[in-house]
Amino acid sequence: MSDFLLQDLQNMGAKKVCLMTDRNLAQLPPVQTVLNSLVRNNISFQVYDGVRVEPTDGSFMDAIEFAKKGAFDAYVAVGGGSTMDTCKAANLYASSPHSEFLDYVNAPIGKGKPVTVPLKPLIAVPTTSGTGSETTGVAIFDYEHLKVKTGIASRAIKPTLGLVDPLHTLHMPCQVVANSGFDVLCHALESYTAIPYNMRSPCPSNPIQRPAYQGSNPISDIWAVHALRIVAKYLKRAVRNPEDLEARSSMHLASAFAGIGFGNAGVHLCHGMSYPISGLVKTYKAKEYNPHGLSVVLTSPAVFTFTAQMFPERHLETAEILGADIRTASTQDAGLVLADTLRQFLFDLNVDDGLSALGYSKDDIPSLVKGTLPQERVTKLAPRAQSEEDLSALFEASMKLY
Amino acid sequence: MSDFLLQDLQNMGAKKVCLMTDRNLAQLPPVQTVLNSLVRNNISFQVYDGVRVEPTDGSFMDAIEFAKKGAFDAYVAVGGGSTMDTCKAANLYASSPHSEFLDYVNAPIGKGKPVTVPLKPLIAVPTTSGTGSETTGVAIFDYEHLKVKTGIASRAIKPTLGLVDPLHTLHMPCQVVANSGFDVLCHALESYTAIPYNMRSPCPSNPIQRPAYQGSNPISDIWAVHALRIVAKYLKRAVRNPEDLEARSSMHLASAFAGIGFGNAGVHLCHGMSYPISGLVKTYKAKEYNPHGLSVVLTSPAVFTFTAQMFPERHLETAEILGADIRTASTQDAGLVLADTLRQFLFDLNVDDGLSALGYSKDDIPSLVKGTLPQERVTKLAPRAQSEEDLSALFEASMKLY
Structure with a gap:
């Protein structure tokens, strides 16, 4: 190299x-x-x-x-x-x-x-x-x-x-592999479910004013779906066996692939809500192990339950990629199906049981919401607008996962 | 715009x-x-x-x-x-x-x-x-x-x-849509089955000497497969109905997507053999209608029958994308399965019945082979090396398709 x-x-x-x-x-x-x-x-x-x-x-x-x-x-x-x-x-x-x-x-x-x-x-x-x-x-x-x-x-x-x-990835402790893999997972899920580029407003009057995050589009979609398939296939293997070069190589590529996707499309609520989570946490023992990825993924079941009504087919499609059997699922169930699939995925990887495991309680929700509000840069890319009450409910639903 | x-x-x-x-x-x-x-x-x-x-x-x-x-x-x-x-x-x-x-x-x-x-x-x-x-x-x-x-x-x-x-694509005559779509089809198939980047030789000693065509790789693969899926879904619709904006838009994107793929990976035999085909043809009535795409696709059943033994799984995978039922196919049949699928695809689109329909006969094969030999730039990216006899056989097998 x-x-x-x-x-x-x-x-x-x-x-x-x-x-x-x-x-x-x-x-x-x-x-x-x-x-x-x-x-x-x-x-x-x-x-x-x-x-x-x-x-x-x-x-x-x-x-x-x-x-x-x-x-x-x-x-x-x-x-x-x-x-x-x-x-x-x-x-x-x-x-x-x-x-x-x-x-x-x-x-x-x-x-x-x-x-x-x-x-x-x-x-x-x-x-x-x-x-x-x-x-x-x-x-x-x-x-x-x-x-x-x-x-x-x-x-x-x-x-x-x-x-x-x-x-370069063979030296990574398992916990870092898991948490950084969750970042990839959420980059893919969020960019694939972000508001489509042609529904984002305001439309800039000059191409030079286009934001870096443009909303989901036919190019970012390809990368999001492809990265998600790799996460589904390889993340558990990469976490469990540091010697599994195929799995760790695949996750290293998936990180770059998801980056190309979200770097154009953007991310939304999991990332927007993660910033106060990692910013405010004081007690979590594993803070050194990439708390970013963990802060991002813990709200994902709640977030995609909330967003699914806008693009239910995409939520079902990603659930299927992550292992769900969606043959009998209706679009109305899309959010719950994806949320259950994510919970199972996180459970299999021994992820802490929600924000409460990071030391948060209901009393912290107002500060978590307050910390999310300035993240409009990303939260406005969510397919569904959120009130403060919505954000409170999302944090509350993320306190425990299993 | x-x-x-x-x-x-x-x-x-x-x-x-x-x-x-x-x-x-x-x-x-x-x-x-x-x-x-x-x-x-x-x-x-x-x-x-x-x-x-x-x-x-x-x-x-x-x-x-x-x-x-x-x-x-x-x-x-x-x-x-x-x-x-x-x-x-x-x-x-x-x-x-x-x-x-x-x-x-x-x-x-x-x-x-x-x-x-x-x-x-x-x-x-x-x-x-x-x-x-x-x-x-x-x-x-x-x-x-x-x-x-x-x-x-x-x-x-x-x-x-x-x-x-x-x-811009709505003005295109159907014949141009078909022939340029065949170019996309072959860009995708050839770049996906090209020799992998890490098996290509010689390996350049300095990155600046890397050729534009590097062989198939994890990035070009994504574009090839995605473009192929679009061709399978939309090419026939785009040809048959000039007003089908969804189909024509999709094919316009597929052209760019396949370009990103083959622009990195390269193409191989269909393109290498197409140059003498379009260069030597004198009599073909529709010469003005993008003969390039037609020259490229007419040898595709023969070419992929020939190359399949190297990467049979990829040949089966692309056949399935183009509509084949591969559940009972063995890897030994991969080339024939893909070739049959391509023949059916071309037949459905009323494509001329092989090189003979362009006015070629067996007597022309030596000049066609001679015209292919200098195309090493692409032919050496084929997953299987070709002798002059191999090339002769490929042209002969392409005289009639159905």
């Missing part, structure tokens, strides 16, 4: 490379291989290993400062979604040095300006199988001042190249 | 646009709409309507000269594969004015140099549903000196944007 990476860098004319990663991964083979290769080939580089898992505006700024000072002509991001997203932001603001941080942040928190400056090449090397960030033009962070997740979204920040090497 | 096209051009900073098309289409709505929009918005442009259907090196050179003189900063190609391919070549050589024509032409006929110069933006607007050229980095032409089809292949010449507007 590292030889190709090096040649690609040379083909891009890179003379001074920024390698971004996190402190943990910096000691592990995926980063060490790249480092050795850069050293051996006399390519000038600097390492930034200060990436924060679940980045914030503060951690983005730190990486941006590093990038500005370094005046790099290419970037390599080795890690999970946090690393790739941080690197996208660093590349963007170092290429647009006179911009304020909020210029490119999604409205209404930021100004959501279109990116018109040219960026440097960025090669993304994912080491988890979940975010698909190597394929998307999105960089997500916690905006600490408002205690809200938001992001930067523009196809201009999409990595030039993704090196999807399954060997 | 034309408003988006215009805004996209403006977003690209276009000040002097080259509009390429052919003389027939220049009078028709797809081109007229673009023209009116350019005029109305005061964008400086020149029209080149000298595109030759089935382009040659001579016709490419003519368009290249036009492009060089015009010093354009953006291109719009409105038409079928011939127009889009001509425009790709014009953009390439006008952007690389000191190159010899053969520099970028595929080896061994040309030098096959990698493209390292930056090209101008090119927006491709397909008006037929077959070539998928709006999605590929390939431009095919007849090299008249050697009487052989060859091309230029580099992702650098891939259009910046494709505007796949189904309304």
Whole structure:
């Protein structure tokens, strides 16, 4: 892998490379291989290993400062979604040095300006199988001042190249494989059931103002369904046996495939509701094991029960892919059928029994709802509009799953 | 459509646009709409309507000269594969004015140099549903000196944007819909059964030397299968009823989808053998109706009978998508099952009964074989190597289909 990476860098004319990663991964083979290769080939580089898992505006700024000072002509991001997203932001603001941080942040928190400056090449090397960030033009962070997740979204920040090497996934603990796999599962389900691109409003008056998340469309649908089939076939195997290279390779590809899909179509309620869940949880023991994927999937039975009335055929179709027998199911049952299928899927994988297992109780619902409301960027892509009462009911229904 | 096209051009900073098309289409709505929009918005442009259907090196050179003189900063190609391919070549050589024509032409006929110069933006607007050229980095032409089809292949010449507007397909005569649909059918079947990317040799030592056609791979497979499903569902409807917007829209997308697939994976024997078929035919009455698609599909039953022993499961899978009942079929029968399915499919669409219906007889087989031999660019992507005797037998088996 590292030889190709090096040649690609040379083909891009890179003379001074920024390698971004996190402190943990910096000691592990995926980063060490790249480092050795850069050293051996006399390519000038600097390492930034200060990436924060679940980045914030503060951690983005730190990486941006590093990038500005370094005046790099290419970037390599080795890690999970946090690393790739941080690197996208660093590349963007170092290429647009006179911009304020909020210029490119999604409205209404930021100004959501279109990116018109040219960026440097960025090669993304994912080491988890979940975010698909190597394929998307999105960089997500916690905006600490408002205690809200938001992001930067523009196809201009999409990595030039993704090196999807399954060997990087063999070191992942089972819990990380499961939780990042749930992220893939929800990327696929949410993008496939998102509001169709031609029903989204407002329709931008100029193509350059099209949002990164355009609603479901004939291209994203293909990726969503295909990724879902892989999840159905391989996720359990990938979780249970770290040596199952076929399963782990397939999930690594599924992560990229679902990324191509949701990176165009968008996600909706599971993701919108996940941000306060992972932001507010204090007590959960496994917080280090990619809480994002878990926060996303725990509401999925409730969410798809709620959304199914809009596109029941799609909900039934995905239930069937995940193993349900839908021969006698009516479209009216679509939500319940998919929800039951998801519960069984999560139960088989020993997933915690709902938000209560993360330490949440009914008393937390108002804050969870409050934390969801600013996530309009994604929640408005849901096929069905939600009132605050709807959101309360969805959180309540997600307290226990089984 | 034309408003988006215009805004996209403006977003690209276009000040002097080259509009390429052919003389027939220049009078028709797809081109007229673009023209009116350019005029109305005061964008400086020149029209080149000298595109030759089935382009040659001579016709490419003519368009290249036009492009060089015009010093354009953006291109719009409105038409079928011939127009889009001509425009790709014009953009390439006008952007690389000191190159010899053969520099970028595929080896061994040309030098096959990698493209390292930056090209101008090119927006491709397909008006037929077959070539998928709006999605590929390939431009095919007849090299008249050697009487052989060859091309230029580099992702650098891939259009910046494709505007796949189904309304452009409603004017197509049924025969053109059928023949261009056969091109889609074969793009899907050939790319899905092409030699896998990791079995192709030689493996390039540097990623920049990767050929445009890399062999079948997990990404091209998705597009091939999906395009095939659409062909199975919609081609007959699209041929039979010009008003069937759903069917014609679906085939227009299928053309682009299959293009994304084969543009990465490549095609093999049906295409390799088609070039002498369409090049040598003199008498066929419907030559004007996209003979390419017909030349491609007439050998398909013989070709897939021949190739099936290598990847029989894929041959059975595609037969099932096209309507075969494969429950009792063995992998040994895979080729025959797919061939029978294709024959039935072609019979249902009133396709001419084999190469003999195009005026060919056994006596022509040596010249057809001779014309196929230089097509190594594609024939070596077949999953099974072919001797001259094999090629003779394939042409002979394609003389009559039913």
